[in-house]
Amino acid sequence: MSALERAEVKRLREGSPWTGLWAVVAKEMADHLTSARMRILELLILLTAGGTVYVAMQQIRASIGSDRFIYLKLFTLSQDPLPSLIGFLGFLVPLIAIALGFDAVNGEFNRKTLSRILAQPIYRDALLLGKFLAGLFTLALVFSAIWLLIFGMGLIGLGVAPNTEEVGRLLWFLLATIFYGGIWLVLAQMFSVVFRQPATAALAAIATWLFFTVFWNILASLLAQSLRPIQYGFLEEALAQAELELALTRISPNTLYAEIAIALLNPTVRSLGFVLPFQLEGAILGTPLPLHQSVLLIWPHLTGLIAATILLFALAYILFQRQEIRA
């Protein structure tokens, strides 16, 4: 029995929680990149990006202006009935992210592989984080490829190279797009822990997305009206109500992403809140903001997105830890 006593360890959990993490990441990424599901989504986004950017280029050529930021225009210009590329990204990114995550854990469960994997010398932490990172890296890979494609189309179609300001802005936007995907990815993964059926998890994630896309703005406005009613018609009252509404809408990742897109892709945007005329004093309207100023503008949005992602991951982690893994 002395061996038993010698081995007695006081620490709560021995070994690194990240043992095996990179093995999981490699396996999951390989799965993502070869799956039929991803092929379809890649094709979809390729067609969308190609189509919208082509349309935008037609418009840019027609309006032979001397715009400093034509590459940004590739993302923002639209022609009825087609929305712009950022319009499409607003729902393609969540779609892809959800597709990468909705069967992360329940899929293993249903294939009866979960208990076999967790019987290896790894913690559940490594499996969950590995799956998240693999999804995030896949998103990064797919969107980086799309960005390169757009740069390529621009070079050929417009005949000018992007300037550093444009490249900088588009790289920041790429980063924001990946993190915007990250939050939907982690949400889908959380549902994949909660629901045994992948279809249910996918539906729950899509329902959440739909809620924030369609209903949240209406709800925010109603809430603001009832919580900060305009009783006497003062300007302060109207302002308070509008500010509350804005704050509420920013709970939605869609709003955050849309505002990030606006600030990064329209250099002339100087503020994402309400601007009263006196606040603009001294500013020369229409002059573009330098990149670092725009980044400062979206900084809270970006950190907000990331913080929410971490929070959701922690929640998924707790739920996963508590789960019985028997088949």
Place this chain on the structure above:
Amino acid sequence: MSEVIVTKDLTKKYGDFVAVDHLNLTVHKGEVFGLLGPNGAGKTTTILMILGLTEPTSGSIRVLGFDPTRQPLTVKAHVGYLPDQVGFYDELTAYENLIYIAKLNGLPREEADRRIEAALQKVNLSEMRDKAVSTFSRGMRQRLGVAEILIKQPQIIIMDEPTQGLDPEGAREFLDIIRTLRAEGITILLSSHLLHQVQAVCDRVGLFHRGKMMLEGTVDELGRKILGKAFRIYVETPDTTPEIVEALKQVPGAVNARVLNNMTTIEVEATSDIRHEIARSLIAAGGQLRGLSMEAQSLDEIYAQYFQEVEHVRA
């Protein structure tokens, strides 16, 4: 260390329901231990706790001297587990499935390749190495499960109902694999409902009921405990008179004797191998001996008898 798995008052409750109740189990190095018990007895729960995959409510476990709740990585590095439902990534090949497991175990590529080849060889799946697992039969999956376990060169292997769903031939092959592993000195803990298979490979068995280990020992020991006898001796003789039957009953070690329906065989139930004494007293009593055979008690009978008694007591 000869005791490789030791549980002390191991208890698992799901709410008010006690799935495992103060279990004291000891498995020795190199033996094959069989966990037997009806559905819901708590076998799987016990196995999951031994592996550190489920937290015990109370009690303690030592596996190779380590505590699975605190040192799960060490325990899982030395213990192979074949779950009751073995699943693989169907779209991947056998090799791809195994290399993932090897990487999770932190094996370098070359070492992993070497071990995978050896493991596939051992379970007779070498030709299937690069076939997608979706094409595998149930028996092949089960064997692939064993190959996966062998990759980490475990000291202990735990199998939850390993032969369930296999055809007789598949089950026989599987039992052969278990014997080979045992010959290599690996300790094996398996749970099963299929008693004759358990009897064929297990050194010791434990009878589980409602989360408690009711009985434990070799099949012969259990036979003596439950049925009061472990052996059946068949005496072929044309002289099946009551006097001779009575004489055989008097032999020390005999529990019961009776004439079978064919009227040429007397069945003697005994606590030990007393063939010689039986033969002698038959001849001494003036009977002719035409043949003598013996069979050990079957686990089926012990099991049926035991759980019949348990149910009877409860009713």
